[in-house]
Amino acid sequence: MTLATSLVFSGCGGRDADVPARYRNLAVPAERLASNAARAHGRALFLEHCAICHGVNADGHGIRAEGLSPSPVDFTNPGWRESVGPRRVFSWIREGVPGTAMPSWDILDDRQTWDLVAYLLSVGKS
């Protein structure tokens, strides 16, 4: 178990260093991530599935956020956006975040998941 965990999380530097191995070399659909269509679709999915905890404005103030520990981060904070890469965000959505209330969203297909990434990496950007 310990060995498996350390293998999965071992990396070689850069923003994707702590991305689980199976996501580290994912092809990132850069053009789609930059498109308004993906961002709008991602926002719609976010309002449907995620806003209850993460807030309708993605600022962490969802109606179910109170009492969650850790509480949802503020995705509109530029510091958050700059500290994560698209593969990292994709893996969090797909796998969930152990030790938190964040479930895994393996019911969403790749395109839906990338559209959520597109939204999260652009929300609050002026």
Ligand code: HEC
């Ligand atoms: C039941 C409440 C809940 C729901 C529903 C939920 N999340 Fe989360 N999410 C959390 C909590 C709590 C965390 C851990 C704190 C944090 O990192 O924001 C988290 C973490 C995350 C993270 C990691 C952020 C980071 O920097 O650590 C991402 C990305 C994320 N959620 C996206 C989503 C998306 C996209 C959806 C909808 C498909 C979703 N979440 C649905 C509660 C929820």
